[in-house]
Amino acid sequence: MTTLPTSTEKKLGLVIDLDTCVGCHACVVSCKGWNTENYGAPLSDQDPYGAAPKGTFLNRVHSYEIQPERGSAAQLIHFPKSCLHCEDAPCVTVCPTGASYKRVEDGIVLVNESDCIGCGLCAWACPYGAREMDQAEGVMKKCTLCVDRIYNENLPEEDRQPACVRTCPAGARHFGDLGDPDSAVSKLVAERGGMDLMPEQGTKPVNKYLPPRPKDEIEEIDILAPFLAPVAEEPKGFLGWLDKTLERL
Amino acid sequence: MHPARSIILFTTLSGLGFGLLVWLGIDAQAPTGWVGFIFFVIAYALAGGGLMASTFHLGHPERAIKAFSQWRSSWLSREGIAAVATLIVMGIYGFFLVVFGLQISLLGWIGAALALVTVYTTSMIYAQLKTVPRWNTPLTSALFICFALAGGALLSGRVLFSVNLLVIAAIIQVIWWQQGDNRFSEAGSTLASATGLGQIGQVRAFEPPHTGTNYLMDEFMHVVGRKHALKLRGIALILMVGVPILCLLLPFNHLFALLAVVSHLIGVYVSRWLFFAEAEHVVGLYYGKR
Amino acid sequence: MSIQQPDLNLSPPVSDEVRKTTCYMCACRCGINVHMKNGKVAYIEGNKDHPVNRGVLCAKGSAGIMQHNAPSRLRSPLKRVGPRGSGEFEEISWEEALEIATGWMKPLRETGPEKLAFFTGRDQSQSFTSFWAQNFGTPNYAAHGGFCSVNMATAGIYTMGGAFWEFGQPDWDHTKLFMLFGVAEDHDSNPIKMGIGKIKARGARVIGVNPIRTGYNAVADDWVGITPGTDGLFILALVHELMKAGKIDLDYLARYTNAPVLVNAAEGPEKGLFLRDSDGKPLVVDRATGKLTAFDAPGVRPSLTATHDADGVTHHTVMHLMAQRYLDPAYAPEAVAERCGIPAEKIRQIASEIARVAFDEAFELDQPWTDFRGERHEKMIGRPVSFHSMRGVSAHSNGFQTCRALHVLQILLGTVEVPGGFRFKPPYPKPQSAHPKPHGKVTCGKPLDGPHLGFVHGPDDLLVEADGSARRIDKAFTWENPMSAHGLMHMVISNAHAGDPYKIDTLFLYMANMSWNSSMNTRGVMDMLTDTDENGDYVIPRIIYSDAYSSEMVAYADLVLPDTTYLERHDCISLLDRPICEADAAADAIRWPVVAPDRNVRGFQSVLCDLGARLDLPGFVNEDGTQKYADYADYIVNHQRKPGIGPLAGWRDADGTAIGRGDVNTDQLNRYIENGGFSISHIPDEALYYKPWNTAYQDWAVGMGLYDAPQPYLFQLYVEPMRKFQLAAEGHGDRQPPEHLRQRVKETLDPLPIWYPPIEDGHVDLDAYPVHALTQRPMAMYHSWGSQNAWLRQIHGRNPLYVPTKIWEANGFAEGDWAKVSSTHGEIIVPVAHMAALNENTVWTWNAIGKRKGAWALDTDAPEATKGFLLNHLIHELLPPKGDGLRWSNSDPITGQAAWFDLRVKIEKTGPPTEAQPGFDPIKSPVGQGPDNLTWSSKT
Numbered sequence A: 001m002t003t004l005p006t007s008t009e010k011k012l013g014l015v016i017d018l019d020t021c022v023g024c025h026a027c028v029v030s031c032k033g034w035n036t037e038n039y040g041a042p043l044s045d046q047d048p049y050g051a052a053p054k055g056t057f058l059n060r061v062h063s064y065e066i067q068p069e070r071g072s073a074a075q076l077i078h079f080p081k082s083c084l085h086c087e088d089a090p091c092v093t094v095c096p097t098g099a100s101y102k103r104v105e106d107g108i109v110l111v112n113e114s115d116c117i118g119c120g121l122c123a124w125a126c127p128y129g130a131r132e133m134d135q136a137e138g139v140m141k142k143c144t145l146c147v148d149r150i151y152n153e154n155l156p157e158e159d160r161q162p163a164c165v166r167t168c169p170a171g172a173r174h175f176g177d178l179g180d181p182d183s184a185v186s187k188l189v190a191e192r193g194g195m196d197l198m199p200e201q202g203t204k205p206v207n208k209y210l211p212p213r214p215k216d217e218i219e220e221i222d223i224l225a226p227f228l229a230p231v232a233e234e235p236k237g238f239l240g241w242l243d244k245t246l247e248r249l
Numbered sequence B: 001m002h003p004a005r006s007i008i009l010f011t012t013l014s015g016l017g018f019g020l021l022v023w024l025g026i027d028a029q030a031p032t033g034w035v036g037f038i039f040f041v042i043a044y045a046l047a048g049g050g051l052m053a054s055t056f057h058l059g060h061p062e063r064a065i066k067a068f069s070q071w072r073s074s075w076l077s078r079e080g081i082a083a084v085a086t087l088i089v090m091g092i093y094g095f096f097l098v099v100f101g102l103q104i105s106l107l108g109w110i111g112a113a114l115a116l117v118t119v120y121t122t123s124m125i126y127a128q129l130k131t132v133p134r135w136n137t138p139l140t141s142a143l144f145i146c147f148a149l150a151g152g153a154l155l156s157g158r159v160l161f162s163v164n165l166l167v168i169a170a171i172i173q174v175i176w177w178q179q180g181d182n183r184f185s186e187a188g189s190t191l192a193s194a195t196g197l198g199q200i201g202q203v204r205a206f207e208p209p210h211t212g213t214n215y216l217m218d219e220f221m222h223v224v225g226r227k228h229a230l231k232l233r234g235i236a237l238i239l240m241v242g243v244p245i246l247c248l249l250l251p252f253n254h255l256f257a258l259l260a261v262v263s264h265l266i267g268v269y270v271s272r273w274l275f276f277a278e279a280e281h282v283v284g285l286y287y288g289k290r
Numbered sequence C: 001m002s003i004q005q006p007d008l009n010l011s012p013p014v015s016d017e018v019r020k021t022t023c024y025m026c027a028c029r030c031g032i033n034v035h036m037k038n039g040k041v042a043y044i045e046g047n048k049d050h051p052v053n054r055g056v057l058c059a060k061g062s063a064g065i066m067q068h069n070a071p072s073r074l075r076s077p078l079k080r081v082g083p084r085g086s087g088e089f090e091e092i093s094w095e096e097a098l099e100i101a102t103g104w105m106k107p108l109r110e111t112g113p114e115k116l117a118f119f120t121g122r123d124q125s126q127s128f129t130s131f132w133a134q135n136f137g138t139p140n141y142a143a144h145g146g147f148c149s150v151n152m153a154t155a156g157i158y159t160m161g162g163a164f165w166e167f168g169q170p171d172w173d174h175t176k177l178f179m180l181f182g183v184a185e186d187h188d189s190n191p192i193k194m195g196i197g198k199i200k201a202r203g204a205r206v207i208g209v210n211p212i213r214t215g216y217n218a219v220a221d222d223w224v225g226i227t228p229g230t231d232g233l234f235i236l237a238l239v240h241e242l243m244k245a246g247k248i249d250l251d252y253l254a255r256y257t258n259a260p261v262l263v264n265a266a267e268g269p270e271k272g273l274f275l276r277d278s279d280g281k282p283l284v285v286d287r288a289t290g291k292l293t294a295f296d297a298p299g300v301r302p303s304l305t306a307t308h309d310a311d312g313v314t315h316h317t318v319m320h321l322m323a324q325r326y327l328d329p330a331y332a333p334e335a336v337a338e339r340c341g342i343p344a345e346k347i348r349q350i351a352s353e354i355a356r357v358a359f360d361e362a363f364e365l366d367q368p369w370t371d372f373r374g375e376r377h378e379k380m381i382g383r384p385v386s387f388h389s390m391r392g393v394s395a396h397s398n399g400f401q402t403c404r405a406l407h408v409l410q411i412l413l414g415t416v417e418v419p420g421g422f423r424f425k426p427p428y429p430k431p432q433s434a435h436p437k438p439h440g441k442v443t444c445g446k447p448l449d450g451p452h453l454g455f456v457h458g459p460d461d462l463l464v465e466a467d468g469s470a471r472r473i474d475k476a477f478t479w480e481n482p483m484s485a486h487g488l489m490h491m492v493i494s495n496a497h498a499g500d501p502y503k504i505d506t507l508f509l510y511m512a513n514m515s516w517n518s519s520m521n522t523r524g525v526m527d528m529l530t531d532t533d534e535n536g537d538y539v540i541p542r543i544i545y546s547d548a549y550s551s552e553m554v555a556y557a558d559l560v561l562p563d564t565t566y567l568e569r570h571d572c573i574s575l576l577d578r579p580i581c582e583a584d585a586a587a588d589a590i591r592w593p594v595v596a597p598d599r600n601v602r603g604f605q606s607v608l609c610d611l612g613a614r615l616d617l618p619g620f621v622n623e624d625g626t627q628k629y630a631d632y633a634d635y636i637v638n639h640q641r642k643p644g645i646g647p648l649a650g651w652r653d654a655d656g657t658a659i660g661r662g663d664v665n666t667d668q669l670n671r672y673i674e675n676g677g678f679s680i681s682h683i684p685d686e687a688l689y690y691k692p693w694n695t696a697y698q699d700w701a702v703g704m705g706l707y708d709a710p711q712p713y714l715f716q717l718y719v720e721p722m723r724k725f726q727l728a729a730e731g732h733g734d735r736q737p738p739e740h741l742r743q744r745v746k747e748t749l750d751p752l753p754i755w756y757p758p759i760e761d762g763h764v765d766l767d768a769y770p771v772h773a774l775t776q777r778p779m780a781m782y783h784s785w786g787s788q789n790a791w792l793r794q795i796h797g798r799n800p801l802y803v804p805t806k807i808w809e810a811n812g813f814a815e816g817d818w819a820k821v822s823s824t825h826g827e828i829i830v831p832v833a834h835m836a837a838l839n840e841n842t843v844w845t846w847n848a849i850g851k852r853k854g855a856w857a858l859d860t861d862a863p864e865a866t867k868g869f870l871l872n873h874l875i876h877e878l879l880p881p882k883g884d885g886l887r888w889s890n891s892d893p894i895t896g897q898a899a900w901f902d903l904r905v906k907i908e909k910t911g912p913p914t915e916a917q918p919g920f921d922p923i924k925s926p927v928g929q930g931p932d933n934l935t936w937s938s939k940t
């Protein structure tokens, strides 16, 4: 049923640290690899060796440039984006077939591919570009939050986390229950001021983004601070000072 | 939004078809016999053809039956149900009219209401989307309904209704366009809100995630052709309203009537093309495109 | 209302089997779990137990499946049938291929082994390939280090017995200020990302020094958008400020560096050389006794300020010379600010922060240790400032001295081999003096007289003939670049073509795309490879090439030896070579065939075993003349460099109990496979820091077979071998540089770090070519190989030239525009894109995205070929003529490192061409083209 559950037992999701993401695309490719082989149909690629290669990806890394208000140097932010597993997921309610649904247990938003008619409406309803129609299979694809990993008893305990989180070399991706205020991810969000994307859309995303920390603040260090006080103005003076200091060693 | 021909055809044709069914349903002297047959064939061809066209863009049309299941939340599901209900009710109504010359008015009225509901549900598929601010207004429903009624009136040869409805539709269309041009910025989604980075300063999309294209860019970020939008709006208005009214006001002539209908149809098609091509999805923000 | 949702199988089977091996999509060599399903590779993820990557995997590693399945894989040995460069080949058998190769090489070995030039590009088996070349007897062997990062490696080894790069790493767990110079990605890709992640998680500070603010520099807390080629000045200004403020670690300098070593100050042939005792040990003055004593005498506390007169000659300490030089106002922030493009204020702010963290945030680890003078220390003192650097510093013609400056900076702060600072990974630290010297003595039919590459101690070690001509085809170890420890692969084709210093017969290349992205002057190189003499014969008569894929270079070979992919072969990541060690452990690894090749291809190293036997090379045949190593696996297990020391350190001795030293164990590879493809031995706790001076470490290293006896040494702030070259240039000794190089040697081989402008700046009109042009490694692509990967090429399918705001606006550029970019050497027409977070006089693009039409099994209209481009067309292997009749190579004058990043260009807006220029004719693909659709899965 494509109505949304009034509440879910958990709110599993990702926390993405924009202060740390180096934009390496590791999460993009490991997601592609895992989901090509696992949940549902393979993620296909059209014209893969040709003029206009185009394939299905469930996670993509954008990059943005910011010109700070205070006039310091421009900044570059790498910005990974996959499904945010919204609490008020419009992609679910628009779905005519019930293929799209939000799981009661953990809030994961999934597409049941055998029910999907490939109408595309859910992708239209998603503000975040988190759904892509697979051109070969004609069904809607989206991040599954690696539902086939996180509970998978065939995987060692420590591997029961999303492929993208497991692979992220910089540790910029965190996975957990954002419904539990005591979880590590909830604490991280609280500490670092985790934010929602497009809150005005009213989707109540579960995934949170940690904003980049302030940058280029070294320029504000007061250089009259003691650390650079000259020992002496003359080179000779320096050697004399060396002598004295060494005696004290 | 990518102006997919199948969807433009769907909304254009089915709107006209269901519009015609409305008039057939409430017509106190609904046509019977062969005449009735032709009217119903036209209405069903348009409505059904539109629905058929809409399935062309489905990845799995063979599973279309599943689309009736989610009427509780999905306007697309509701539309399907409403359309089928309309076609069934109006089918029975038409059957009696054509075969037995018998008009079951109650059935006609119910069918007409269902047809209107169908057009409304179609409109709501678009009007519900917050992601496309241009569509996300009750005026979208008004627009669809008005054009359906006007087109239906035109097809069923109701000159007075046609002229009046066409004028009203044109007014709604113009207001819809005008408001639409500002709706994106009024809706308040910006690259700053999309990325949450606005706190730091002015945000600019630097590079997309892939140098190639993708489904989202092809589906939602249609920029080509928009530059002719103003010209096309003029053409659409002239074809869907101007020319038909002119034809209607001239002394009746089958050729003119046909011209009015064809012109209207093309005009609506152009308007619907613009409906999609001009619509900007908020996801375009992420790509620095709209 | 009740919600119905489908029953999901939450525990679907993941794979039939996991095979653990080592990634090869770059030189980082992470451990991978290869999931097998239906006999096919189904999924690749990082190995959590692996010391390098601890489970993480980069984009390239995760896309390994697409590399392994790539339609561009070569399928069979190929013999050229069309003209060179056409791509027309016929498939031949291995027997025929090996007979052809033997037929070409055997006579060379008998009559002139130097006529075979064997260069091995991105080789990860250099200890093996060099062994082969040495046995063949040619002096002409090197890998790609000369065009890659020899400045980094050499400056590190001469200064402190180890380099950044993959030979050391910051103490990620303790550092509080991390400063990164000129790095986009590096060889240590995943560890650096993991390290930055750790620092970030702790909220410690990262400072990125780079003209371009992407990747690591984008996450840096502070960005220093330096003008390319000026890092040396910036670093020496930091040195100036820190010395002036006395914020240097005097105790550390006195104990562990040559700062207290006495230097001869008298004019003459000894000037600038160390005062040494009769054993050749450098001398210091003991502060306690005031007496001259060897630097390593037990209990000695060397004085930094002593002056010593002996036989009327005054000697000052190195520290004295440094104070004299670096306190000079020429190094003051104000004096360098404009050239570096960094405000003086900001230079001071950074110096101040470095001083604060190094000294105010110093900490202690409760770990006693004993130094080489026998002194026991109760604690290990942490100075939590660390540095890392790579090609942004290295790939300039002043790179060697700049790398040196950076090492001197960290040594002054006392942050090398201490907690929180920079740490070596075994087999480093290893002083320059413990490395071999270069060898180049040829005897027909016999092996070379020793290893090809090494570290010179002075002019006597150069490989020049009596008439001054070069012994090696790449002119390594000559006065043009005396300390070229990695050779100069980028000069091989051009020298061979010019017959300078001599002509060669067979060019044997392995894994280097020399007709494309790894050459400067790409078009010129293609012409040299196809050029014919007056008889119509190719000027470079024969080319044999081993590649695994249909690269641009394949088309230029006469004989192609197709390699396997990395999942189909044995490989050895050896302590004899470039291992996978960590700062607190020695580790090595293997690759093994997790799938069998489905084509007529063979692992290149195994082919060398076979060829070696056919050529009767001593190391490759048994006494009875039969083939010694059946294949590379056989070599890995059974070869011994010295008794007890083989390619792999783990599970030695017949029962597999020995580590490091031990007998052959025939079961060794299985033990590696059982252990996940690697072996690791941890360094004892008391040996974890201060390794060059730490007795416990030295003993451990000897036990592991890293060296034969403890070899504690001092960090070389002052590099005496460089002074010896300078002395020769000043007219001393019997080996002196030719006149045209005399001045340059004098100026550049300064034993204390200096800065001079990138050499290209002195050869071009800077008003005409005011813009710096750079390339960067994309994290998701490895050089040219990535483009054949269906997943990765969607991420980087073309490469615009990124232009800073100032130049963007001055040219009135708009999105979608194209520009003509020219250097004194050539011009290209390419798409431009705007970037604000960029040094205002610098443009850049991603490296090696541009492709030649027809290569890599891509369609000829692939964006890589129509919109992508190489900056290499603008870079020449020689500098523009100065009018002195001489040709100056575009390399570092000390090491020969290719100066990729010295490039100066100008930019003009131009109308859009039909495709990026220069365009080239398509080459005929020997493997056809890839399919139109891909729905890849192990099930299909």
Ligand SMILES: Nc1nc2c(c(=O)[nH]1)N[C@H]1C(S)=C(S)[C@@H](COP(=O)(O)OP(=O)(O)OC[C@H]3O[C@@H](n4cnc5c(=O)[nH]c(N)nc54)[C@H](O)[C@@H]3O)O[C@H]1N2
Pocket (backbone or CB within 6 Å): C121, C122, C144, C147, C148, C149, C510, C511, C512, C513, C514, C517, C518, C519, C546, C547, C548, C549, C550, C551, C552, C553, C563, C564, C565, C566, C604, C775, C776, C782, C783, C784, C785, C847, C848, C871, C872, C900
């Ligand atoms: N403009 C510019 N140019 C540069 C640089 C730069 O910064 N700017 N960087 C330079 C540097 S540092 C380097 S190291 C070079 C790198 O340049 P190359 O060494 O040429 O690097 P690759 O493109 O990796 O080419 C290696 C070749 O090895 C082949 N290969 C891949 N796997 C295998 C295998 O398993 N077996 C065999 N036999 N072959 C295989 C590939 O198909 C490819 O043809 O580029 C240099 N060129």
Ligand SMILES: Nc1nc2c(c(=O)[nH]1)N[C@H]1C(S)=C(S)[C@@H](COP(=O)(O)OP(=O)(O)OC[C@H]3O[C@@H](n4cnc5c(=O)[nH]c(N)nc54)[C@H](O)[C@@H]3O)O[C@H]1N2
Pocket (backbone or CB within 6 Å): C026, C027, C148, C149, C181, C182, C183, C184, C185, C186, C187, C188, C189, C209, C210, C211, C212, C226, C227, C228, C229, C230, C231, C389, C390, C391, C392, C393, C396, C774, C775, C776, C777, C778, C779, C780, C781, C782, C783, C901
């Ligand atoms: N993903 C990936 N990883 C790779 C490779 C690859 O192709 N792809 N190649 C491998 C190889 S062979 C190598 S050699 C390493 C090289 O690894 P890196 O050293 O990271 O090499 P580059 O990408 O050339 O990056 C050089 C950086 O120096 C900056 N730079 C240029 N000039 C200056 C300067 O004057 N001052 C400063 N401060 N910065 C400057 C450039 O902006 C750029 O960011 O990477 C290895 N790892």
Ligand code: SF4
Pocket (backbone or CB within 6 Å): A020, A021, A022, A023, A024, A025, A026, A027, A028, A061, A078, A080, A167, A168, A169, A170, A171, A172, A173
């Ligand atoms: S893997 Fe991690 S660091 Fe790399 S792009 Fe994804 S989130 Fe960013």
Ligand code: SF4
Pocket (backbone or CB within 6 Å): A082, A083, A084, A085, A086, A089, A090, A091, A092, A109, A125, A126, A127, A128, A129, A130, A131, A142, A203
């Ligand atoms: S991000 Fe998009 S697809 Fe995911 S739950 Fe929210 S609306 Fe649906």
Ligand code: SF4
Pocket (backbone or CB within 6 Å): A094, A095, A096, A097, A098, A099, A100, A111, A115, A116, A117, A118, A119, A120, A121, A122, A123, A139, A140
């Ligand atoms: S594409 Fe599939 S999942 Fe999306 S709305 Fe249509 S039927 Fe539902």
Ligand code: SF4
Pocket (backbone or CB within 6 Å): A030, A031, A032, A034, A035, A058, A059, A082, A083, A142, A143, A144, A145, A146, A162, A163, A164, A165
């Ligand atoms: S959670 Fe799984 S499906 Fe979602 S983006 Fe990460 S890897 Fe892809």
Ligand code: SF4
Pocket (backbone or CB within 6 Å): C023, C024, C025, C026, C027, C028, C029, C030, C053, C057, C058, C059, C060, C061, C062, C189, C190
């Ligand atoms: S960094 Fe990436 S490509 Fe390189 S070895 Fe590791 S996983 Fe493989």
Ligand SMILES: [Mo]
Pocket (backbone or CB within 6 Å): C147, C148, C149
């Ligand atoms: Mo390199």
